[in-house]
Amino acid sequence: EAGVTQSPTHLIKTRGQQATLRCSPISGHTSVYWYQQALGLGLQFLLWYDEGEERNRGNFPPRFSGRQFPNYSSELNVNALELEDSALYLCASSAFQTGGWETQYFGPGTRLLVL
Amino acid sequence: TQLLEQSPQFLSIQEGENLTVYCNSSSVFSSLQWYRQEPGEGPVLLVTVVTGGEVKKLKRLTFQFGDARKDSSLHITAAQPGDTGLYLCAGANAGGSNYKLTFGKGTLLTVNP
Numbered sequence: 001e002a003g004v005t006q007s008p009t010h011l012i013k014t015r016g017q018q019a020t021l022r023c024s025p026i027s028g029h030t031s032v033y034w035y036q037q038a039l040g041l042g043l044q045f046l047l048w049y050d051e052g053e054e055r056n057r058g059n060f061p062p063r064f065s066g067r068q069f070p071n072y073s074s075e076l077n078v079n080a081l082e083l084e085d086s087a088l089y090l091c092a093s094s095a096f097q098t099g100g101w102e103t104q105y106f107g108p109g110t111r112l113l114v115l
Numbered sequence: 116t117q118l119l120e121q122s123p124q125f126l127s128i129q130e131g132e133n134l135t136v137y138c139n140s141s142s143v144f145s146s147l148q149w150y151r152q153e154p155g156e157g158p159v160l161l162v163t164v165v166t167g168g169e170v171k172k173l174k175r176l177t178f179q180f181g182d183a184r185k186d187s188s189l190h191i192t193a194a195q196p197g198d199t200g201l202y203l204c205a206g207a208n209a210g211g212s213n214y215k216l217t218f219g220k221g222t223l224l225t226v227n228p
Contacts, residue, residue, distance in 0.1 A: 004157070033216075042220035043158075043203065056215055090157050102207065103148065104216060106157035 002027065004093050004107035012113045013081050021076040021110045025093030031055075032074040033094070033104060034066060038087040046089075049074055081114045088112075118142070119206055121219035129227050131193055136222045138204035139186045145207055147180055147187045148216070152201040161189075194226045 005024045013019050025032050034046040045058035049068035063079040072093075078085055088111050092104035119140045128134055138147070146165040150158035162171050164180035164187065171178045175198075177190040187204055201223050205216040 043218040108157045
């Protein structure tokens with residue numbers, strides 16, 4: 001079974017540009033989560049999509065946005081890039097387990113560098 | 116805001132030693148997960164604990180969820196260089212629209228041969 005895939009693996013942008021990151025979940029998973037992992041800050045929750053809808057959002061400005069497509073893949077868009085947006089962006093997918101709790105499976109991440 | 120504190124932040128030991136990593140919070144979680152992350156890769160799930168007091172063993176790794184479901188520990192017996200990595204704990208609140216995982220900042224473990 002294929003795991004979560006993300007593209008591109010690396011992305012270099014300059015300040016003010018826009019970045020688009022993509023994620024394909026594990027087959028059968030309907031939920032996709034996005035996290036930012038910046039140096040020294042740990043994983044910070046960005047967005048949660050399920051069945052094409054945004055379900056929850058972390059404490060990030062509106063220039064971080066995304067969407068989920070009918071095939072459950074997802075896109076994260078970061079507008080007006082700032083230097084501090086440089087980080088590893090991780091996508092995870094999940095399917096509800098018995099009992100109502102979820103296990104999230106992570107992709108390898110996209111390393112975004114803003115110059 | 117739910118916070119998870121992990122300790123120690125850094126740990127460097129010799130092969131064969133035992134170690135324990137802690138994950139503490141003032142909040143109650145419905146489940147807690149432990150991940151290991153290697154440089155340049157995404158976190159890989161090691162275990163999920165869901166019941167207060169639960170103990171799970173995965174070869175040389177022993178995971179425990181506190182009785183009050185606010186804390187957890189990871190104990191590694193006879194550590195090996197292959198155990199090197201960033202260990203992350205993540206707490207999940209109950210389901211619904213506010214569901215998310217709250218991650219600790221991690222413990223960076225180095226096992227020297």
